[in-house]
Structure formats: structure tokens, C-alpha cells
Amino acid sequence: MKYTQIERAVQERMRPGHITALGLLGDDQRPVADIMQADSEAFSRLGMDFDQVADLLEHLRSAGQDGLGEPITVDNRYLVSTGDARGVLPCPWNDGVHHKNAITVQDQRSGRTIIYSDLSIHLLRVHHFCQGKGSPFRLDPDTLAAIL
Numbered sequence: 329m330k331y332t333q334i335e336r337a338v339q340e341r342m343r344p345g346h347i348t349a350l351g352l353l354g355d356d357q358r359p360v361a362d363i364m365q366a367d368s369e370a371f372s373r374l375g376m377d378f379d380q381v382a383d384l385l386e387h388l389r390s391a392g393q394d395g396l397g398e399p400i401t402v403d404n405r406y407l408v409s410t411g412d413a414r415g416v417l418p419c420p421w422n423d424g425v426h427h428k429n430a431i432t433v434q435d436q437r438s439g440r441t442i443i444y445s446d447l448s449i450h451l452l453r454v455h456h457f458c459q460g461k462g463s464p465f466r467l468d469p470d471t472l473a474a475i476l
């Protein structure tokens with residue numbers, strides 16, 4: 329596919345060493361627009377809504393922060409731990425910065441685990457971007473469907 333100049337700049341910022349040491353694309357070789365299209369189709373197929381998933385991730389983050397760094401059980405189902413690092417991360421679309429943190433959610437019903445940050449929630453809600461395959465912070469649609 330043909331890139332626009334903005335897409336090219338966004339894709340460049342997602343590479344390792346720009347916003348995060350590992351980057352946002354993992355070992356995914358597809359153009360960002362293709363990743364987003366495939367994940368949007370998966371969301372539709374699974375009957376999920378980006379806002380609905382972002383709301384849940386925010387709820388789990390807020391509830392998990394009550395554990396003050398220790399794992400805490402939320403909604404009788406999720407084991408949540410939150411960790412904070414100093415600083416902020418810019419969105420690759422250059423529309424703001426996000427608190428640098430990591431939230432780990434282990435769903436005790438499905439056995440699945442997801443790791444995400446404030447930036448991940450923003451990317452999901454605003455840009456409908458789940459990150460590339462192999463990225464440690466990827467929010468895989470099938471995994472999200474299992475933990476919803």
C-alpha cells in the first residue's frame with residue numbers, strides 16, 4: 329500500500345528507541361494502517377467496541393491502583409498490579425503525552441494476561457490501534473474478548 333507522509337512519520341515513531349525502547353510494533357512487519365484495519369475487523373467480528381474495552385481497562389487501572397503496587401483482586405475475577413515509572417510517553421500521532429505506567433491484568437477465569445499503559449488505553453480509544461504483534465503491550469483482540 330502507499331503511505332501518506334503522516335503515516336510514514338507515525339510508523340517511524342513506533343520503531344524501537346523512539347517512544348519506548350522496544351517500540352510499539354513488536355516484530356510486526358505490516359504497515360500501521362494494515363494492522364489497524366485487521367484489528368478493527370477483529371473487533372467487529374468479536375462484537376467488541378473500542379470505547380467499551382477502553383472503559384474496562386480504565387476501570388481495572390483505577391481499581392488496581394488501590395493495591396499501591398501490590399497485586400489486588402478486582403471484581404472477584406481479575407488480579408491487577410500497577411507500576412509507575414517517572415515521566416511521560418508521547419503519542420506517536422503527536423496529540424499529547426501519557427503517564428508512563430504498566431498495568432498487568434491476569435484474568436482468573438480465562439487464564440489470560442494483558443499488560444498495558446495509559447498510552448495503550450489512549451491508542452485503543454482514540455486511534456483504534458492495538459499495537460503490533462510481538463509488542464509486549466499489544467492488546468490482542470482475541471485476548472481482550474476472552475477477558476471481557
Ligand SMILES: [Zn+2]
Nearest residue numbers: 419421423454
Ligand atoms: Zn494520540
